[in-house]
């Protein structure tokens with residue numbers, strides 16, 4: 001992973017302003033699970049998914065299904081079973097269909113739903129999430145399974161064009177390789193990504209001044225891939241793209257909270273902030289909570305919740321098809337999780353139409369109230385990103401006057417000091433610790449007591465990169481720094497920090 005990072009074009013690695021994450025969302029408006037991956041709703045229900053011998057848990061899974069291209073329900077069932085048989089139980093070495101875990105598979109054409117239970121065993125199994133995610137992925141990848149999005153791509157694209165309208169240099173990365181939406185939402189003249197033969201980097205396509213990369217522009221169509229392949233493709237697309245100078249990179253994340261999100265949040269593109277997109281009728285507290293928790297674990301602050309499809313206006317009246325109370329629920333999310341801002345978007349035929357005809361609503365109707373909402377969201381995102389960057393850039397610094405590394409924990413008053421040699425001696429990278437045996441390669445005495453860092457740079461919101469005089473570049477996550485022995489009885493410094 002470090003190699004990938006090192007191989008990435010400098011233009012991507014050092015954008016002048018942070019990338020922005022457009023995150024996953026809660027379940028689908030139609031009450032069926034999103035066809036493309038793992039919606040939080042399904043995850044939230046997953047109690048007792050485990051392939052161990054005790055039989056406890058039962059889970060009902062639903063998926064939207066468009067039957068048009070499936071010859072019969074029986075064919076569709078076979079499709080689902082073949083897809084699920086890609087999932088191998090690591091304990092038994094056999095796929096979950098052969099293991100007999102899949103029960104009561106039903107496909108209701110009327111309801112356009114696929115449902116089945118995975119009759120697994122004991123709760124609290126460490127790999128239940130893996131089963132959850134894989135089952136979502138493989139069923140979602142079936143070509144006839146209908147999409148049921150909450151509007152992530154709609155929000156991502158309109159936010160990107162709003163930021164561009166504010167004068168920023170913006171890129172959009174569509175991270176959904178199972179069913180990329182970007183190609184239907186914008187209509188660039190060049191619909192194929194081009195590889196620069198000399199630098200071997202991918203050149204993004206461009207539409208109305210916004211650069212964009214999507215698997216849908218790679219000429220491959222919908223992908224049917226396993227998890228590691230997906231991460232690989234995302235890595236490759238993101239790290240080999242020559243974005244040029246960007247102020248913001250908006251990433252349209254696939255639904256769910258799996259490996260792909262981890263890869264995106266930490267490895268490929270250290271992200272600055274997340275915007276949660278949800279819909280009112282499914283604004284289950286636990287679903288948003290799952291997303292917020294994932295981002296919080298990955299040290300990506302959620303700066304706003306967009307509640308999409310809240311109401312519509314007709315005959316001079318405003319209708320709330322999911323009830324007016326849903327807004328209060330969203331406000332609860334904002335309050336309880338400390339997410340500073342909530343934005344409502346209406347159900348609007350033009351928003352849908354423009355989503356499907358290639359002109360984002362904020363471009364088609366820049367004076368409309370949807371554009372105004374996006375303008376407010378854009379301002380919020382810009383301000384929050386600036387605040388986060390400011391916090392991050394001063395979070396860890398070297399105070400030469402007292403020869404100590406000063407750590408200010410973001411969003412808290414906590415501040416502590418560390419001895420530079422302690423930080424260097426506690427490096428956990430492969431250069432310092434044998435990855436297999438855990439044996440310490442760098443010995444205590446190898447690090448001079450008076451070593452001083454040359455440069456400290458933030459890496460996303462979760463770590464700093466410290467360059468030492470011998471050229472060694474240490475990645476120090478904040479969590480790790482918080483565990484180290486702190487300096488006490490050091491005089492409070494009055495001079496400014498040297499580097500951050």
Ligand SMILES: Nc1ncnc2c1ncn2[C@@H]1O[C@H](COP(=O)(O)OP(=O)(O)OP(=O)(O)O)[C@@H](O)[C@H]1O
Pocket residue numbers: 025034035036147148149150151152153154155176179181255308309345346347348349351352353354355356
């Ligand atoms: N506020 C809205 N009013 C009307 N239609 C909308 C609205 N928001 C989204 N849509 C439409 O709903 C469909 C799904 O939206 P979108 O693709 O943005 O969702 P998504 O969450 O990205 O979905 P997926 O996870 O399947 O990619 C699209 O056809 C889009 O145009």
